[in-house]
Amino acid sequence: MRLSATGRAAVLAAGLLLGLVGSPPPLPGSVQAAEPATTSKQPAKPPLFALRVVYLGKRYPEPPPLSLVEPILDDKGLQGARLAQQENQLTGRLMRQDYQLVEQILPEDGDVVAAARSLLAAGERYIVADLNAPDLLAIADLPEAQAALIMNVRANDDELRNEQCRVNVYHVAPSDAMRADGLAQYLAWKRWNSWFLVRGEQPEDLRYAAALRRAAGRFGGKIVEERAYQFEAGARRVESGHQQIQTQMPLLTQAAPDYDVLVVADAGERFGEYLMFRTEQPKLVVGTHGLVSAAWHRAYEQFGSMSLHSAFEKLADRQITEADYLAWLGVKIFAEAALRTSKADLDTIRKYLTSDAFVAPGFKGVGLTFRRWDHQLRQPMLIAWRGSLVSMSPQDAFLHEHFATDTLGHDQPESGCRFGG
Amino acid sequence: MAALRLLSSVSALCLLGVAAQAEQIFVSNERDNTVTVIDSVTLEVKKTIKTGERPRGIIASEDKTEVFVCAGDEDRLDVIDPKTLEVVRTLDSGPDPELLDLDPAGERIYIANEDDAMVTVMERATGKVIKEVVVGVEPEGMAVSPDGKLVVATSESTSMAHFIDAGTLELVANVLVDTRPRHAEFEPGGARVWVTSEIGGTVAVLDAATYEPVKKISFAIPDVKPELIQPVGLRFSKDGKLAFVALGPANHVAVVDSASFEVVDYILVGQRPWHIEMHPDGSKLYVANGQTNDMTVIDVASLKAERSVPVGRLPWGIAITP
Numbered sequence: 196m197r198l199s200a201t202g203r204a205a206v207l208a209a210g211l212l213l214g215l216v217g218s219p220p221p222l223p224g225s226v227q228a229a230e231p232a233t234t235s236k237q238p239a240k241p242p243l244f245a246l247r248v249v250y251l252g253k254r255y256p257e258p259p260p261l262s263l264v265e266p267i268l269d270d271k272g273l274q275g276a277r278l279a280q281q282e283n284q285l286t287g288r289l290m291r292q293d294y295q296l297v298e299q300i301l302p303e304d305g306d307v308v309a310a311a312r313s314l315l316a317a318g319e320r321y322i323v324a325d326l327n328a329p330d331l332l333a334i335a336d337l338p339e340a341q342a343a344l345i346m347n348v349r350a351n352d353d354e355l356r357n358e359q360c361r362v363n364v365y366h367v368a369p370s371d372a373m374r375a376d377g378l379a380q381y382l383a384w385k386r387w388n389s390w391f392l393v394r395g396e397q398p399e400d401l402r403y404a405a406a407l408r409r410a411a412g413r414f415g416g417k418i419v420e421e422r423a424y425q426f427e428a429g430a431r432r433v434e435s436g437h438q439q440i441q442t443q444m445p446l447l448t449q450a451a452p453d454y455d456v457l458v459v460a461d462a463g464e465r466f467g468e469y470l471m472f473r474t475e476q477p478k479l480v481v482g483t484h485g486l487v488s489a490a491w492h493r494a495y496e497q498f499g500s501m502s503l504h505s506a507f508e509k510l511a512d513r514q515i516t517e518a519d520y521l522a523w524l525g526v527k528i529f530a531e532a533a534l535r536t537s538k539a540d541l542d543t544i545r546k547y548l549t550s551d552a553f554v555a556p557g558f559k560g561v562g563l564t565f566r567r568w569d570h571q572l573r574q575p576m577l578i579a580w581r582g583s584l585v586s587m588s589p590q591d592a593f594l595h596e597h598f599a600t601d602t603l604g605h606d607q608p609e610s611g612c613r614f615g616g
Numbered sequence: 617m618a619a620l621r622l623l624s625s626v627s628a629l630c631l632l633g634v635a636a637q638a639e640q641i642f643v644s645n646e647r648d649n650t651v652t653v654i655d656s657v658t659l660e661v662k663k664t665i666k667t668g669e670r671p672r673g674i675i676a677s678e679d680k681t682e683v684f685v686c687a688g689d690e691d692r693l694d695v696i697d698p699k700t701l702e703v704v705r706t707l708d709s710g711p712d713p714e715l716l717d718l719d720p721a722g723e724r725i726y727i728a729n730e731d732d733a734m735v736t737v738m739e740r741a742t743g744k745v746i747k748e749v750v751v752g753v754e755p756e757g758m759a760v761s762p763d764g765k766l767v768v769a770t771s772e773s774t775s776m777a778h779f780i781d782a783g784t785l786e787l788v789a790n791v792l793v794d795t796r797p798r799h800a801e802f803e804p805g806g807a808r809v810w811v812t813s814e815i816g817g818t819v820a821v822l823d824a825a826t827y828e829p830v831k832k833i834s835f836a837i838p839d840v841k842p843e844l845i846q847p848v849g850l851r852f853s854k855d856g857k858l859a860f861v862a863l864g865p866a867n868h869v870a871v872v873d874s875a876s877f878e879v880v881d882y883i884l885v886g887q888r889p890w891h892i893e894m895h896p897d898g899s900k901l902y903v904a905n906g907q908t909n910d911m912t913v914i915d916v917a918s919l920k921a922e923r924s925v926p927v928g929r930l931p932w933g934i935a936i937t938p
Binding site: 282285286289290499501502505506534535554556560561562598599 | 712731733751752753754772773775776787790796815816817844846865
């Protein structure tokens with residue numbers, strides 16, 4: 196079987212090259228069933244190298260989506276990682292490389308530090324972290340994690356890209372600031388400059404509200420009033436619940452100064468869904484609900500992304516979420532670095548991620564690269580509502596001397612990140 | 617000598633005369649589910665042909681008796697008769713066909729099934745599937761060598777050019793190229809195959825005998841951001857001396873000297889030039905501009921964009937028959 200034109204490194208066993216995967220499983224024998232038996236009786240050659248990625252997650256308590264149209268999922272993210280693994284294996288078969296994915300999902304009260312310690316002690320180097328900011332920092336700061344690379348695919352906290360940045364952490368997830376800036380650029384393009392900000396009181400709501408305030412300042416938005424929603428939404432389903440909501444939302448939004456759009460920050464999913472069509476005045480809703488700014492969206496079909504949607508739906512039997520896309524991208528980035536360098540050692544992969552040669556394909560029409568000052572992945576944001584894609588930011592009007600995508604989030608001069616050394 | 621020179625310029629004039637003969641230009645319109653047919657002399661629309669959903673890859677058979685259109689969302693090929701300008705038959709292509717090529721004998725169709733990591737090899741006459749060859753994720757570019765012996769498919773997600781032996785229909789090599797390879801094209805002599813990489817922003821030139829990369833071509837246009845330079849469509853001049861590369865959102869077609877691999881010119885066209893096609897006499901190059909819904913006509917001798925012709929929405933690919 197001649198799957199690769201270059202068979203010259205065949206004598207190098209993957210275990211010797213790497214030393215991190217005890218004994219790699221044999222390479223699958225053929226390229227699927229379409230490959231008929233060849234005349235060659237040689238056993239499959241060992242892979243040239245093996246790359247093993249750990250997907251580390253935790254079952255955080257998560258309120259169910261308020262909308263009954265949205266499914267309640269317990270495998271968000273993980274399925275995206277699995278799709279990436281499936282694609283990596285196919286590549287690996289063609290290139291005589293071995294890609295593996297280890298899944299570890301901790302229970303709600305699981306000890307993430309202990310889990311990370313044992314993974315790192317077992318020689319794992321590449322972690323896709325579906326973890327919140329405190330857990331992410333806890334594992335990133337482990338002494339043994341200094342010899343590991345961590346892809347953050349969940350935490351949006353701006354802090355992690357500024358004062359709390361870590362040199363061993365790379366952010367595939369967009370920051371709150373990138374999200375808010377993407378939305379603000381579109382609102383600026385529409386000249387919807389007067390914003391009425393309504394936010395929840397969860398920590399994530401306060402963070403996104405802060406990012407929205409910053410975005411308003413950067414892109415000409417004016418927050419005419421900010422209001423907090425103080426009630427618990429309660430159960431997702433209640434008999435004749437709509438009647439209460441119908442009267443609550445006009446109360447919440449009444450007597451505001453004149454505004455163009457209601458900007459909602461309800462990352463905690465307590466009430467945002469209820470604002471649309473119920474505001475006191477007939478206004479559009481944008482922010483965490485209504486028109487949103489996201490790294491991925493099911494309604495998006497540009498730049499070949501339909502093939503990602505259909506491959507995902509075939510695998511997971513459901514629609515892809517932003518979390519799935521980010522996990523997919525996190526796993527793919529490690530594999531891309533190994534594929535391009537033909538190596539899987541930490542030093543090579545680390546250097547490659549922030550080299551000029553690195554570009555991650557993410558179906559966004561431009562190559563995605565890491566900012567060197569904070570390790571944030573540059574990426575266009577999708578501006579979409581439930582039914583369709585409305586726009587993609589950055590908007591053309593906002594120029595940047597290097598990367599248009601650096602108009603989203605914290606650009607180098609304003610970054611509070613210092614990697615030190 | 618002088619007489620000879622006179623003779624050759626007379627024959628050149630004759631050739632120019634032939635150029636005036638009307639060809640039919642078929643442009644697939646991805647958004648409209650149509651193919652626009654344009655008269656190459658008058659540049660008037662002759663007909664708009666309804667096709668299956670999402671027509672993209674389009675090619676004329678070597679004998680110019682059929683035009684094949686990939687209708688991606690219907691998992692089929694629509695076959696147009698260039699005489700009647702009607703869809704006369706459809707072929708079951710396998711899932712989501714995007715691009716295709718025919719062997720020079722006109723007997724086989726090779727189809728890239730974008731959604732299914734496969735190349736479908738089909739008998740042209742009967743539509744019978746001879747084999748499905750598993751390649752990388754999201755196959756797109758498809759090219760058969762001039763002697764028909766070698767087939768190249770590119771896979772966008774896996775970033776490879778896959779070489780397939782047309783005799784055994786086995787993969788013989790997988791060559792890593794830059795990110796998102798879109799199109800493969802053999803040089804007219806068949807010695808090398810050129811592969812465009814959309815997100816990588818480069819063209820890889822691969823040796824068709826050893827499969828080794830010979831050269832990687834990069835592009836730079838003043839005042840155009842590097843990330844907007846996204847090579848997609850590629851065609852050679854009739855004599856093989858120049859390669860034309862459509863650069864997508866950079867809104868230019870690059871002209872490359874195929875001997876030195878130097879970029880000799882950038883021609884401004886419409887927005888998001890995608891696939892391109894050469895007039896059979898080599899005098900004109902036609903460019904499908906996806907964002908501006910038009911087709912640019914480039915004069916090959918002067919390397920000037922001459923005309924823009926409105927077509928359907930999201931024009932994607934071009935094929936030409938008499």
